Amino acid sequence: MPIELESPINRITEKEFHELDFRIMRIAFDIHNDLGRFYDEKIYQAELERRCSKAGIETTREFQIKLIHKDYTKPLFIDLLLNKGTVYELKTMKSIVDPNRIQTLNYLYATDTQHGKLMNFRPKSVEHEFVSTQLNHSKRRNIEVHDPAWAKTCYTEKLRHLVIDLLYDWGAFFDTDIYLDALCHFLGGKEKVLRKISIKSGDVTLGTQTIPLLTEDHAFCLTSVSKDIPAYKKHLARFLNHAQLEALHWVNLNRSSIGFTSLSNESFCP
Incomplete structure (x- = not known):
């Protein structure tokens, strides 16, 4: 149940x-x-x-x-x-x-x-x-998935399937923190998933910030943005440009429209 x-x-x-x-x-x-x-x-x-x-x-x-x-x-x-x-x-x-x-x-x-x-x-x-x-349970389970810009790898597909399974089980529209807690559990626990990364401006390290990680250099974020989605995507790209990450995989729960988008960091140097 x-x-x-x-x-x-x-x-x-x-x-x-x-x-x-x-x-x-x-x-x-x-x-x-x-x-x-x-x-x-x-x-x-x-x-x-x-x-x-x-x-x-x-x-x-x-x-x-x-x-x-x-x-x-x-x-x-x-x-x-x-x-x-x-x-x-x-x-x-x-x-x-x-x-x-x-x-x-x-x-x-x-x-x-x-x-x-x-x-x-x-x-x-x-x-x-x-x-x-x-909204009732039936309406909240009626979701549409949009993923043409999703980088399909073994770890990103695991994330995508986890999100979709949770939405079919519980329905959409819950606060994103509820889904994130579950995702952390299935991806190895909060200690493994929620990690600090360095944020840089040029060659200067400004500090660290905690973000969910799929791998050492691939992060993900879970949002519920319904307005100005292109502008939000631009700011995620700016974040990625200053993070020591190769990619950021964005899952946006926009009511019943579920978007999966992968952003790459062109300046990433391992």
Whole structure:
């Protein structure tokens, strides 16, 4: 089973979600008024769980998801799963940022649900955002592969097949870090794959930077660029020109369009 859930999910309608959310937000505002805004995230999780349970709302804290591929397992934990099917993520930070939204979408994709909520208890008033998607497991597995500029060698083809297998197993659209963790596992582990390389300007070494390596002088990168892709490619070429590498193999997960591109360093001297 590529995605294993702690318990079965109850997929609710948008109307049911908003009816539930109206109740949850009243509880969240009451908590903020009673406790204030300076506790750690776990305190608000515990209190929201307590008050929801008291109000008759079924609550599972730290609901576990397992993304499984062959001998690799990636655990994910939802802060609160309410009424067996509604994702709530709690934060205590200056303001909600894109990585928080991406994290919540990861949970919607993994549970094959469409509606979730982000709540931030640190501001003067509870900050909250809806997070939603129309994508289901079937749609996320409907990918198109584009690889005319891919250098096909034994190690690059291994990478390409690994990426495609993961996408067919888990679906596209997850945060790239989730796929990268799995790729590192299958390519020999993070200690072997994530290595420091020298960055030079002319004959001067500016320092080192960590990047995933396929071999000693072939690197790869995994991105989810959807805008200005040609400009992004130019900057990757500039990076390669100052790195002590022969080639950089770029995998771009642009929604359901999966691009494989190999860039060569013409000035590479082993």
